[in-house]
Amino acid sequence: MTLLGPAEIRELAAELGVRPTKQLGQNFVHDPNTVRRIVRAAELSADDVALEVGPGLGSLTLGLLEVADKVCAVEIDPVLAKALPATVQRFAPEQAGRLHVIEGDALRVDVDQKPTALVANLPYNVAVPVVLHLLATLPSLRKGLVMVQKEVADRLVAGPGSRVYGVPSVKLAWYATAKQAGKVPPSVFWPVPNVDSGLVAFTRRETPLEETGDAEAGRKATFAVVDAAFAQRRKTLRAALAGWAGGPDAAERILRAAGVDPGARGEQLTVHDFTRIASQRQAQPSHG
Missing domain, CATH: 3.40.50.150 (Vaccinia Virus protein VP39)
Structure with missing residues (x-):
């Protein structure tokens, strides 16, 4: 040829x-x-x-x-x-x-x-x-x-x-x-x-699945966390995810429940960490 x-x-x-x-x-x-x-x-x-x-x-x-x-x-x-x-x-x-x-x-x-x-x-x-x-x-x-x-x-x-x-x-x-x-x-x-x-x-490879819901819902939820974490990449996750979570205290609760340090930054997390954070938000009782 x-x-x-x-x-x-x-x-x-x-x-x-x-x-x-x-x-x-x-x-x-x-x-x-x-x-x-x-x-x-x-x-x-x-x-x-x-x-x-x-x-x-x-x-x-x-x-x-x-x-x-x-x-x-x-x-x-x-x-x-x-x-x-x-x-x-x-x-x-x-x-x-x-x-x-x-x-x-x-x-x-x-x-x-x-x-x-x-x-x-x-x-x-x-x-x-x-x-x-x-x-x-x-x-x-x-x-x-x-x-x-x-x-x-x-x-x-x-x-x-x-x-x-x-x-x-x-x-x-x-x-x-x-x-x-x-x-x-x-x-x-x-x-x-x-x-x-x-x-x-x-x-x-197999996608990291969230604990609740289907794979597509889990992907969207995880990607929303990723977008929020890197939109202000110099901020700690407690601050960067405040808008996404409904406030810095809510972000801290979700992060701790997911086993992630609220003082960490997005660039330190794996895709599995982000997936756990997304899952925890769905599992948290709403405060309002």
């Missing part, structure tokens, strides 16, 4: 009249070795259905079709979405039947292909919402390998106590275990971004 190099990328873009836009976070990979590296790191098997968000001109799509059973590509740019099947037909005609293209926003479209792996070069500005939304709405997704801005990669995989540990770290940890899978230099993209990119690999 022919993978797209710089000449093919420029040629395709010229044919389509495509100019990468900052608004859509478009930076197209034009280095076949980087594509091979991403596909290798994704550890796909022949029965995987790969979900690619933002396939662009098709560099990674061609690499994924070499190893996955099917590729479902979600593309928001109508010109690129319409052109992708023709590109695959041109460069890998024998694989064209295994590509399914959905034109639309990954945060809103229905993906009916039951994908098992998310493998994507994600637009920097929507990377975190897209990963969390897809994990929330597609239970068939078991693993993933995403390329994001290095700073975002660091945040996604950070653990408690890290300076960059925050909302994305905890929310991804609700769904999956995640790790860094390498750094990608700006030179492999067109246009060249002014930041390094990072690869994040994740594997879905």
